Amino acid sequence: MDQTGERRSGWSWWYLLFLIQFVAVLWPPFYNSIEPTLGGIPFFYWYQLLWVVIGAILTAIVYFATDD
Amino acid sequence: MQDINWTALIVFVALFLFITWLGFAAAHWRKGDLDLLHEWGLGGRRFGTFITWFLIGGDLYTAYTFIAVPALAFGAGAIAFFAVPYTVVIYPILFLAFPRLWRVCHKHNYITAADFVRGRFGNRWLALAVTITGIVATLPYIALQLVGLQVVIGGLGVSGTGYTGDLPLVIAFVILAAFTYSSGLRAPASIAVVKDILIYITSFAVVIVIPIQLGGFANIFAAVPPAKVLLASPGEHTWGAYGNYATLALGSALALFLYPHSITGILSASSGGAIRRNAALLPGYSLMLGFLALIGFFAIAAGVASRPEYAAGFKQFGNNFAVPALLLASFPAWFVGIAFAAIGIGALVPAAIMSIAAANLYTRNIHREFINPNPTDRQEAQMAKWVSLIVKFGALVFILFVPTQFAIQLQLLGGIWIIQTVPAVLLGVYTRWFNDWALLVGWAAGMIAGTAMAAAANFTPSFTLAFAGWTFPGYTALYTVILNVVLAVVLTPVFNALRETPADATVAADYRA
DSSP: HHHHHHHHTTTTTTGHHHHHHHHHHHGGGTTTOOOSSSSTHHHHHHHHHHHHHHHHHHHHHHHHHHHO | OOOOOOOHHHHHHHHHHHHHHHHHGGGGGTTTTTHHHHHHHHHHOOOOOHHHHHHHHEEEOOOOHHHHHHHHHHOOEEEEHHHHHHHHHHHHHHHHHHHHHHHHHHHHHHHSSHHHHHHHHHHHHHHHHHHHHHHHHHHHHHHHHHHHHHHHHHHOOOOOSSHHHHHHEEEEEEHHHHHHHTTTHHHHHHHHHHHHHHHHHHHHHHHHHHHHHTTHHHHHHHHHHHHHHSSSOOTTTOOHHHHHHHHHHHHHHHHHHTTTHHHHHHHHHOHHHHHHHHHHHHHHHHHHHHHHHHHHHHHHHTTGGOOGGOOOOOOHHHHGGGHHHHOOOOOOOOHHHHHHHHHHHHHHHHHHHHHHHHHHIIIIIIIIIIIOOOHHHHHHHHHHHHHHHHHHHHHHHHHHOOOOOHHHOOOOOOHHHGGGGIIIHHHHHHOOOOHHHHHHHHHHHHHHHHHHHHHTTTSSSSEEEEEETTEEEEEEEHHHHHHHHHHHHHHHHHHHSSSSOOOOSGGGGGGOO
């Protein structure tokens, strides 16, 4: 019964995970720097590329944790 | 211009012939009755997780993207990387809102976003606003795909004066028009698989081989002027480049899935679950796009702009020639053929989907709504096929006779326009709270203010707001959609008091699995 109630509202607390990636990539002061470099790539670039991967993982977590 | 690169040209033409065959053969794939609009225009809503991944990926990450994003990095530096946070934040939006849109559209046989708005808010004028916005935002986008194609044809050394110079482009477009007409969405869906495999092969090769040739990433970034490597730190009393970067990413993300070609791709999925799965899988393309943005820096480090053999290309295509020049300089001719074919086919897939999407909009939301309300299924599908031809022909004429700069400016405006459908479509899948006329007024205000602000900013995406001694340069689309939403919220109680609200054709259960 609880589950139907949750589905009716269409909301899950798991969705808050998405907020993390919004904040991480939409706040340039976090990452607008050269150091630390990774394999010669400035932080600015590898940080944002890394968040593509983390974002995909967070989305997969939410996918498995919530009902369609 | 350099001489014709025969090896590359032969590989390029061979791959084009292959996808031409594939495009026509696609009519028989997962066979459906192509005299029904949802079969021709949505592939019968039968594409599972896997094909949807290729289709949406091939649809959103277009040839123009692969040319223009590295070109922006090449010319302007770090700002071009906004494409990465942009593609990080689009997928939560896809995950949350669009399975709801898919379900309600599946339930009511809606083919377009405007169909949904018509049903949800019961106002044909609001639906017309969504339709027209979609069509005018799509047309310059199709034209820009041709720019991508033009650049690689030029890179192959195929050039000519006057009309013969445009002949390859015309041939490519006639092929595109013919297979789209006969196979509908099945054609770009099948070709997208080939295109994406080629694009992945090309990007892996580029990201691995070229840095080795250039002596590693540290060398590459050392060759880039320091001012281009990072965003400029904001000065006093402004959020400067930071605000610009973040608003560009967020505004572009809100707009992306409202483009008709995105919605067509999403609605052709076989279930809401397929869309949710794709929100976790599509970032594969974002990663590739991020690496591709770095190609602009590779091109700086390789010094292609100062090489005499590419001077003519840069003169004709500007920074957009950076990617083809780098590929020509770094790879053997046969691989250049593959890479250019990847970009060229990468133009045809989205161009086909865009023209189908525009045709669906015209057929359903203008012709059926205002001209012939009771077409037979066959008439409706036939109309869409014809409109898809007209749309493509229009884009071709546009790119042949109007300066490219104009298409780029219109595409920029297209982003500002399409975001104005956020309240009706994106918020509409969650709530019927808004009054239909309030939404229409908000839309009109956003369209007018956005266009005026873009014109005032000389057709650049950023507009600088000044407030209390501070300045806020940011993406015009985001600023104007905020105005749009605020107006819609304020005016909703006013209009609700004045007139009766039309019935909602959908019920809450339609949006859930």
